[in-house]
Amino acid sequence: MTGAALPAQLGAFLRALHAIDPGSPIAARLPTDAIGRLDHRKRFPMAVERLRxxxxxxxxxxxxxxxxxxxxxxxQPGEGALHVVHGDLYARHLVVDDGGALRGVIDWGDLHLGDPALDLAAAEMLFEPAQRAEFDIGYGSVDARSRERARWRGIYHAAMTADYGLRIDDEPLAAASLAALRRLRRLPV
Structure with missing residues (x-):
């Protein structure tokens, strides 16, 4: 499903994206997360409903x-430093070639200043532990709490997209999201 190079390539891409100075003239004009993508109080009941x-x-x-x-x-409210983030990164927004190498990232409509954990969730959803180690080589170190927030976002996002995929009869989306939930279930907290 994923090429051997993809985890490290995605890690390097996100390292570069998250390294953009949030105070730079262009980044400073980006909005912050107005919809609460990591708002546990708002999103937890929705996730529970979808998972059930x-x-x-x-x-x-x-x-x-x-x-x-x-x-x-x-x-927790206010947790996580503000960085330039894609904001909606998952398998469908990665362009890979036939060998599974990363060739691009699409759908930048959610670009904003937010918690990098939003983007790091893609690694939690896509990669097994050995592949996540390769991702970390490309990205650099991720502190334990950021990884937890990324896992939280991964569970929420996979539940959301699995439910959505089933409702609109998009079996590939549902299958990829259900696989992500199985992967996240096996990972230690």
Whole structure:
């Protein structure tokens, strides 16, 4: 599914994106996260509803471990420094060649100043632990709390896109999102 180079390439891409000076003339004009992408109070009930629905329709096993993860690693208001972030990074927004190498990133409509954990969630959703280690080589170190917020966003986003994919009969989107939830379920908190 993913090429051997993709994790490190995505890590390097995000390192460069997140390194843009948020005070630079162009970045300073970006909005902040007005919709609360990491707002636990707002998003947690939606995630629980979607996870339970996915379970009720037989698409995922018991959602309790994922719900418990969301509750235990919940982002706190104001947590995370502001950086330039893509804001909606997941498999569908990565352009890869036939060999699985990263060739581009699309859909920049959510570009803003926000918590890098939003983008780091892509690694949590896409990569197994060994591949995440390769991602870290490209990105650099990620502190434990940022990784937790990225995992939180990954669970929320995968539940959202799995539910959406099923509702609009987009089986590839649903399948990729359900695979991400299975991967996130196996990862240690």
């Amino acid at each position: 629905s996915l379970h009720d329709t037989g698409r995922i096993d018991d959602p309790a471990p994922l719900i418990a993860s969301l509750a235990s690693i919940a982002p």
